[in-house]
Amino acid sequence: MPELPEVETVVRDLRPLVVGRRITAVRVGAKNLRRPWQAEWSELILGKRIDAIRRRGKWIVVELSVIRETKSSDERPRARLRLAANPRLILHLGMTGQLTVHQPTEPLKDHTHLIFELGRGHELRFRDVRRFGSADVFVNEAEANAYLAERLGPEPMELEAKSFQAAVLATIRPLKAVLLDQSVVAGVGNIYADEALHRSGLHPERRGNTLQPKEIDRLREAIVAVIEHAIEHRGSTIRDYIGGSGLKGEFQNEFRVYGRTGEACPVCETAIEVVRVAGRSSHYCGKCQPVSRETKSSGGVHRSTSSRD
DNA sequence: CCGACGTCCTGCTAGC
């Protein structure tokens, strides 16, 4: 499942292959992604040049602009064209999304839902078996940024200690739910949440408001460390994930807890356990990541007075 | 307002 490191890898792989190219045609599959592709979106991006491709959280932003027409003498600037001069294509890979560049002669794999023809024998294909992914087009940078800003918190690398501390202490939710909340920190999913919690010695069921400031900062540092480490390994391939060049990730070999139920904790050799938290399977080491007594017994709500004095 | 939970979707696999 593509999380921040996987999406970053896709974007880095794709960058040299798509930047500078023009979208010469858009082909849309029969089945919808999370939201149906709108016909006017094709009009908005057709003929536009890809200036850049970047990542924000788990989202991919393709920046497009009008190519300057050098030879046309009868150039009539149209208002509508000006509004859509710099549209943005925003993609989310969901669970099983793959974004790769192919030659048009390569056979289409099943579940290919969008094809962006790039001319000169290349096309960008969006394939997604489970269709949890999405594609949206916005008329300009401001609209695209607004869309992302209203659902995403800071990138892990830009997460400030103070504000993260405030966010964690302000909630009774289990840490696992906090880390999966994209408005708290953008880009963390089930794998890296579990890995970061193990690295910081915190139980996934610990409730935010029971943490010490020191623990919160340890968690923040663990998130950054595990994300950066994973990017260096091109992310994790569990089953479907591939980078923009079709290469798999290697970080699955570095997992300390995720998907390792029953195996030995790499730190203390205790068997890794799995529990369902926030509707997700959560892997942890019972010894390295103990639940504090007060948290486990009854949700940790009645403890609020003791932190006062 | 906040938190918990159900829904979408397909392919794989554990279990009979």
Place this chain on the structure above:
DNA sequence: TGCTAGCAGGACGTCG
């Protein structure tokens, strides 16, 4: 061997 129930989970809608 063949069948099926259950599981995987990111984002978002709904409910209490």
